Amino acid sequence: MSTIRNRTTLLAATTTAVFALALTACGPDGSGTRSSGPETGSTSRAASPTASAENAGDTTDGGATGGTAGSKNSTGSGSASDAKSASGSGSGSGSASGSTPACTTKDVAISAGYQGGPPYTHIVLTAKNTSGHSCRMNGFPEVQFLESHRENVPAVAKSKPGAPVVLSAGAPAYALVRLSDGGKDADTEPVFAFSVGLQGSSAPATVKAPGAEGIAVDSTKWATGYWTFELRNGADDF
Numbered sequence: 632m633s634t635i636r637n638r639t640t641l642l643a644a645t646t647t648a649v650f651a652l653a654l655t656a657c658g659p660d661g662s663g664t665r666s667s668g669p670e671t672g673s674t675s676r677a678a679s680p681t682a683s684a685e686n687a688g689d690t691t692d693g694g695a696t697g698g699t700a701g702s703k704n705s706t707g708s709g710s711a712s713d714a715k716s717a718s719g720s721g722s723g724s725g726s727a728s729g730s731t732p733a734c735t736t737k738d739v740a741i742s743a744g745y746q747g748g749p750p751y752t753h754i755v756l757t758a759k760n761t762s763g764h765s766c767r768m769n770g771f772p773e774v775q776f777l778e779s780h781r782e783n784v785p786a787v788a789k790s791k792p793g794a795p796v797v798l799s800a801g802a803p804a805y806a807l808v809r810l811s812d813g814g815k816d817a818d819t820e821p822v823f824a825f826s827v828g829l830q831g832s833s834a835p836a837t838v839k840a841p842g843a844e845g846i847a848v849d850s851t852k853w854a855t856g857y858w859t860f861e862l863r864n865g866a867d868d869f
Contacts, residue, residue, distance in 0.1 A: 731767045731797050733831030738762035739798075741772075741827050743808075744841050750813035754841060756806045756827065758858065760798040768796040768804045768858040773828035773835065776848045777820060783828075784808065787869045790856035807856040807867045811849035819847035 739758040746753040756772055771786040796804050811817050823845040828835035840846045856867050 734766035735832035736836040738766050752813040754808050759803045763800050765799050769830035771857040772806050776822050776825045784853050784855045790866050792859050796858050804858040806858050809854045811852045817849045819849045821845045
C-alpha cells in the first residue's frame with residue numbers, strides 16, 4: 632500500500648511539475664506573442680508614414696496636376712477669350728476687305744505710260760476703278776507681251792504691299808513693269824499692244840503700248856511689280 636501511495640504521490644508531483652512547466656512555457660510564448668504584436672504594430676506604424684507620405688505625394692501631385700489643369704483651363708479660357716477678341720477684330724477688318732469683290736477687267740480702265748526718260752526701260756500701268764463701287768486689286772498684273780511667250784511676266788516679291796489694295800470708285804492703282812535693261816546689245820522685240828489680266832478675273836484686257844514706235848521688250852529681263860496705291864521708292868525700284 633505504501634508503495635502505491637508513493638507512486639501516486641510521485642505521479643501527482645510529476646504531473647504538477649509538468650503542469651507548472653507547461654504554464655512556464657506558455658508564459659514566454661504569451662509574452663512573445665504580445666511582443667510580436669507591438670512589432671507588427673511598429674511595422675504598421677512604419678508603413679503608415681510611408682503610406683501617408685505616398686498619400687501626401689499623391690495629394691501634392693494631384694494638387695499640382697489640379698493646379699496645372701487649372702492653369703491650362705485658365706490659359707485655355709484666356710486664349711479662347713483672346714482668340715475670340717482677336718478673331719472678332721480680325722474678322723471685322725478681314726471681312727471688310729474679304730467682302731470687297733475682286734476687280735475685274737470690266738471694273739477698271741488700264742493704261743500704260745513710260746516711266747522716266749530714255750532709254751525707256753520701264754512703263755507704269757495705271758488701273759482706274761470705273762465700276763462705281765469698291766473693288767480689290769489682287770496681287771500683280773498678269774502681263775503677256777509676246778505671242779511667242781505665253782507665260783506671265785514674273786513678279787518682284789519686294790514690291791508686294793503690306794495691305795490689300797481696295798479701290799474706291801474712281802481711284803487708281805499702279806504697277807511698275809520693267810521691259811529691258813536698256814543695253815545696246817539687248818535682244819529686244821517691239822510690242823505695240825499687249826494683254827493684262829487681273830488675278831480673280833477671267834478675261835484679260837488689251838492695253839496699247841505708249842509711244843508711236845511701241846516698246847522694246849527683253850524676255851530675259853522683264854519683270855512686274857504688284858498693284859499698289861502709289862509707286863514707292865525702294866520697293867518699286869527694280
